[in-house]
Amino acid sequence: MSGYSFTFHRASLVALPSGLLWWSDQRLLCVSDLHLGKSDRIARLGGTLLPPYENQDTFDRLASAIQILAPQTVVCLGDSFDDLAACSALPVDIHTLLTSLIAGRRWIWIEGNHDPGPIELGGTHLAEFKLQGLTFRHIAEPSATGEISGHYHPKTTVSIRGHSVTRSCFLVDSARIVLPAFGTFTGGLKTTDPALQNLMQQKAVAVLTGQKSLPVPMPSGRQKTNS
Amino acid sequence: MSKLPPIFQSWFESRGWQIHPHQRDLLDRAGDPATLLIAPTGGGKTLAGFLPTLIELSAGNHTGLHTLYVSPLKALAADIRRNLQTPVDEMGLPIRLDDRTGDTSQTRRKRQRADPPHILLTTPESLAILLSYEDAPRIFRGLKRVVVDEIHALAESKRGDQLMLCLSRLQALEPGLQRIGLSATVEDPPALASFLAHHPDPCNILLADPGPDPNISILQTQNPPPWSGAGAVYSVPEVMEEIHKANTTLVFINTRAQAEIFFQAVWRANTEDLPIGLHHGSLSREARDRVESAMVAGTLRAVVCTGSLDLGIDWGNVDLVVQIGAPKNVKRLVQRIGRSNHRYNAPSRAIIVPANRFEVVECQAALDAVKAHELDGEPRGPGPLDVLCQHILIRACSGPFDASALYSEVTTAGPYAGLQRAEFDACLDFCATGGYALQAYDRWQRLMQNPTKEWQLRDPRSTRAIRMNIGTIVDTETLAVRMKNRRGGTPLGEVEESFAATLVAGDTFLIGGQVVRYEGLREMTVEVTKQAGRKPRIAVFSGTKFATSTVLSHRVVALLYSGDWDALPAHTIDWLTVQRRISQLPEPGRMLVESFWRGDMAYTCFYGFAGRNALQTLGLLLTRRMEEAGLHPIGFVSTDYALLIWGLEPVPDAATLLTPAGLRDGLSTWLGENAVMKRSFRNVATIAGLIEKNLPGKRKSGRQATFSSDILYDTLRKYDPNHLMLEITRREAMSGLVDFGRIEEMLTRVEGRIDQITAPHITPLSAPLLLEVGKVAISGSAVTVLLEKEAEDLMREAGLN
Structure with missing residues (x-):
């Protein structure tokens, strides 16, 4: 596994190159910001007609990870659906596939800002979830420690020989982990953004996703917030 | 009458x-x-x-x-x-x-x-x-x-x-x-x-009567032009002399970055403080206005400019046009020359300045073409369908329409006179439902048919988004550059966002004719301070790099092969004579390929004369084929006339690499993943209305909601490879940045007649390519390796891990 292994509040975790977080002692797989139904929502609101294939693509990648790792618990860190209507409008085939994935394991849906409230699939719905001193929630709380969250879709840029490469990334410091977005149609927020600069500690590490997980120091913001 | x-x-x-x-x-x-x-x-x-x-x-x-x-x-x-x-x-x-x-x-x-x-x-x-x-x-x-x-x-x-x-x-x-x-x-x-x-x-x-032939010559200089490069700074003393002799001079140069460098050099040589201005598309509106009004008022002696001054406005007193660097295209040269001497029936005066040794030959070929009244231009082919998609949406904004009536209407337009009904219907379907193979649900409807079978917008509110997206100029994202001070500061111009992203505080670059120091980014503006007398990093402005036209390329080969070099300066004749002794000169209707060793690296130079975009594409395709053949290519560099590839093993048989079928196959498979194709796709999808244009002010509000067009491209390639947007992207690849059409033209011209020479060492014609720096293309796997190394360095420097 070409992931980045690290210890966080005494838990041995692996940041996988696909953007998933794996806690092997607990056989727990954590995924954030699936944003299923995104093209559906944009079309419904009169926007452009994006290719309606992102549900299939997101599902395929998640399903193949689950097949390899066989987790006992899957935690979805919120914004699993682009909105509630997108959830109920999920195509029948995706709905069926998702149901079969949920069957036979503990599946936890954390509420996100895009999909609060109950949804019609199996699994448990929680505002947040705690396990062995770690807290899983959608949006980070600045004062929390031992926290694993999503929401921000962090991405970072590394320049090599004048070319710059931008990848979505995990952010890790001693208090928290922020996961990258897993959904196919999701953009990113640069790690130099004040929201992330203010949230993370100075010595935070950004773990790039891609073929291999690559840790780099989280870039310090070019501009600190202009007060 | x-x-x-x-x-x-x-x-x-x-x-x-x-x-x-x-x-x-x-x-x-x-x-x-x-x-x-x-x-x-x-x-x-x-x-x-x-x-x-x-x-x-x-x-x-x-x-x-x-x-x-x-x-x-x-x-x-x-x-x-x-x-x-x-x-x-x-x-x-x-x-x-x-x-x-x-x-x-x-x-x-x-x-x-x-x-x-x-x-x-x-x-x-x-x-x-x-x-x-x-x-x-x-x-x-x-x-x-x-x-x-x-x-x-x-x-x-x-x-x-x-x-x-x-x-x-x-x-x-x-x-x-x-x-x-x-x-x-x-x-x-x-x-x-x-x-x-x-x-x-x-x-x-x-x-109309074209008037007398222009008076056009190649600048004679004390120093011969350098072996490579495009700045032509060597010619500044003689160009200054010409400016001095003329009333008003327009100095045309091909890219914005080169214009900045040349302007600085001119300014240093301008001992008499002649009023000389700078004009290019990356300068702020204010800066350009100042130069334009000074020009109209007749207070400037010269303007260093790019294509931004190619069109229109009548400057009156210009009596000399100087073209720095090979013009790449005869027609553009003629039109630029026409900017001097606006008195009807007076000949225009122009001087061409080759920027390097090879351009001496190209400038001479261009001059011959002007004298022979042979102009060039690549036929553009039928009207592109992304523009038609936008037109259909615009038509829908103005009210319901009948599909057949609109089809007959658009076929009265020249570029669309040959449009097939099936193509029109595909565009209409794209506008109406997205045109996906997976028939999505009824919500996937931007246009719908009313009871009288006329098409109309499903949601009248979408007119706003459609109008915001009107136009076919897709800008690369740029950031404004300003002098740093408490109240905003003087606007200087723009740089590409990707360039700004590579800057760290203290870096220097040229803009508006001065060297500035990067201080920081503040609310989407690059803040800089004055920095006198330091060697700048050059801004990567988006000014187009034109490829040399087919007509001009053919003339260059013919001139090289003819040996009829009387018009060329002595240094150039020496250079070509040595080339003929060590290797041979390229011949019309054939392709010269040279192989030689330098250090422990095997070099192969393909003289394709197909323009820089096509040869860049050929480089991508050939290195992939060489990788498959176990030749371990390492890098390549391309110019308008040749492609140089280096690697661990020599190329035993160039002809097998250059089979048309293999190259075409490569275009559809490997090149599909290439950044150049993705850029073409972004332009096409934006014009057709699949992606909304990034508008100033609106840009960052979307935050996580916006995602890159590359994701759409990859998704379509995977799930809907025959989708209209990909079809249009492939058509565009035949010209423009990918320019596969020129590769086809080259293969037809050569028809397998390839002269592969093993040279004892580096040859005179290939030497300039070796001097081109910083253009090494990095392939997919190399990125990961380099990235890994960079990541380690960064972690170590930061004292982490």
Whole structure:
């Protein structure tokens, strides 16, 4: 596994190159910001007609990870659906596939800002979830420690020989982990953004996703917030 | 022959003017459905275009819009309005004029819609927006004529295709509409006439007297040009001398970054403090305005500029044009030369300055082509479908339409005269439902059919988004650059966002002719401070790098092979003679391939003469084939004439690498993943309305909601490989950045006749390529390796891990 292994509040975790977080002692797989139904929502609101294939693509990648790792618990860190209507409008085939994935394991849906409230699939719905001193929630709380969250879709840029490469990334410091977005149609927020600069500690590490997980120091913001 | 009305006759006389023959010809043909006037700069072309209108309107009995004038530049629309106001005022004609561009205020636009002037001067984009309004039929009621200025420039881009679609719409509203096109000298007047015509009606061509041949030469310099590079800084002393001797000089240079460097060098050599300005598209509007008004006022002795000054505005006193660097294209050279000496029937004076040794040959070939009156131009092929998609959406904004009626309407436009119904239907389907193979649900509907089977917008609110997206110029994202101070600071210009992303505080670069120091990024603005006397990093401005045209490339090969080098300077003859001794010279109809070792690296040089874009693509394709053949290629560099690949193993047989079938296969598979294809896709998808344009101010509000067009491209390639957007992207790949069409042209020309030479060492012709730096392409797997190394370094430096 070409992931980045690290210890966080005494838990041995692996940041996988696909953007998933794996806690092997607990056989727990954590995924954030699936944003299923995104093209559906944009079309419904009169926007452009994006290719309606992102549900299939997101599902395929998640399903193949689950097949390899066989987790006992899957935690979805919120914004699993682009909105509630997108959830109920999920195509029948995706709905069926998702149901079969949920069957036979503990599946936890954390509420996100895009999909609060109950949804019609199996699994448990929680505002947040705690396990062995770690807290899983959608949006980070600045004062929390031992926290694993999503929401921000962090991405970072590394320049090599004048070319710059931008990848979505995990952010890790001693208090928290922020996961990258897993959904196919999701953009990113640069790690130099004040929201992330203010949230993370100075010595935070950004773990790039891609073929291999690559840790780099989280870039310090070019501009600190202009007060 | 029609007589000038007395009031016009006496106006001409009061100015001491004679009506030009072509102005009178155009007047005689004012009733024809379409006329194309080809005249040299300074021939009174614009007045010729307006004369029939001014005469018709002088009777004072026309209400509403009479003539629409369309130009490619906003500045030109405003400039022409001012120039036209003079005869109108002097003759006291009852004519109202107004211009409408992206810069026109909301109030004025509203007034123009409610009460249109007699003559409206505008741009293709502003016209498209006007046509998207529901009251378009009322706005254009009574329109008699459209004058398209600088049509040769418009016809080279999608802006022209969009304009011709707009004219087809106008003609449907006002069937009697007459079209006049005004053009500089072009290689194929009938093709341009067919572009302008309302098919199947004809379009006449009027050729004005082209005037005497230009007086054009190659600059003789003390120092020979360097072996590589494009800056031509070596020539500054002699160029300064020429500026000194002339009244007003325009110095054209091919890219914005080169213009910055050259301007700085000129300024250092400008011991007498001659007033010399700088003008290019990355400078702020304010900076460009200053130079333009100084030019009009006649207070400048020279302007160093890029293509931003190629068009239009009449500078009056220019008596010398200097072209720095090979012109790449004969037609553009001729048009630039035409910018000097605007007195009718006086020869223009121009000097060409080769930037490096190879360009000496190219400049000579270009000069020969100008003398032989051989112009070039790559035929553009049928109108692109992304522009048609946008047109369908614009049409839907103005009200419900019948599909068959719209199809017949668009096929009256020149670029779309050969459009198949199936292609039109595919575009309509894309606009209506997205056109996906996976038939999505009823929500996937932007257009729907009403009970009378007419198409209309499902949600009338989408007109706003469609109008915001109108236009075919897709900008790379740029950031403004300002001097840092408490209150905003002086705007200097723009740099590409990707360039800004590589800057760290303290880095220096050139902009607006000065070296500045990067301080930081503040609310989407690059803040800089003055930094005198340090060697700058050069900004990567997006100014286009033109590829050398097919005509010029062929002439270069012919000149090299002929051995008839009397016109070339001695240093160049020596260079070519050594090449002939060590290896051989490229031959028309064949391809020279040289192999040699340098250190422990095997080099292979392919003299394809297909232009830099095509040879860049060929480099991507060949290195992939070499990787498969176990030849371990490491990198490549390409110029307009050759491609140099290096690796661990020599290429045993170049011919097997260059099989057309293999290369075409590579185009559809490997190249599909390439960044160049993704960039073409982004442009296509933005124009067709799949992606919304990034608008200033709106940009960062979307945050996580926006995602890159690369994701859409990858998704479509995976799940819907035959989708219309990918089909259009593949068509675009044949020209433009990928330029596969030129590779096909090269293969047809060579037909397997490949001369592979094993040279004892590096050859004179290949040496300049080795000096090209920083263009090493990194392949997919190499990125990961380099990234890994970079990541380790960064972690170590930061004391982490």
